[in-house]
Amino acid sequence: MKKGLFLVLLTIFMMVTIHPLKAHAAETNGWTKRADLPEERIGASVGVVDGKIYVFGGASQQSKFNDATYMYDPKTDLWTEKASMPRERTGAAYATVGKKIYVIGGLTDTTKTVHKTIDVYDTELDQWTEEPIKMPEKFIYTSYITGSLRAVTVGEKIYIVASLSSSQVNFYSYDTV
Known part of the structure; x- marks a missing residue:
């Protein structure tokens, strides 16, 4: 009887102490569950200003664009x-340049119409403006129909790599000043 009671108490003790350890390990081992984006997204753009994360556009089941x-x-x-x-x-x-996030190119609808504009989001004013420049045709079509488009900021310049394939890569810079 003492042996049975000991095993029951040992089992209860292990369950109480191991479960919190597993939960704590999941939290400290890298990933922590955070609040979900209010709407599902695929192909959204994401920028960071002052430690805040901004998500723009994209597509979903409910709204294609x-x-x-x-x-x-x-x-x-x-x-x-x-x-x-x-x-x-x-x-x-x-x-991202300073407090502004530049959203460049992107598809507008299922016919693969490509945006030839740069929209700029001012995080301080919570408003959008359109840059007056138009993107080069080769840059646009190379990047969106079958390739990829990536941008990075150095100082106040935006550098863009647009690739159709590993043998056809276009490189551009845009001075935001």
Whole structure:
């Protein structure tokens, strides 16, 4: 009887102490579950300003193409809806310069119409403007029909790599000043 009671108490003790250890290990071993984006997205653009994460456009089951903008604050674990983009787009490249995020290219609809504009989101004013420049035709079509488009910022310049294949890569820079 003493042996049986001992085994029951040992089992209870192990369950109580091991379960919290597993939960703690999952939290400290890298990934932590955070608040979900209010709407599903694929092909959205994402930028970071002042430690806040901004998600632009993309597509979903409900809306094939989207113009919504959301901001995530990691400190509060909350999403906030912001001003919508001037146009729907998915698959756009993005680059952050100061307090502004540049959304470049992207598809507008299922006919694979490509945006030939750069929209700029001002995170301080929560408003969008369109840059007056038009992107080079080769840059646009190389990047979106079958290739990829990536952007990175160095200082106040945006550098873009547009590739159709490993043998055809176009490289551009855009001075935001």
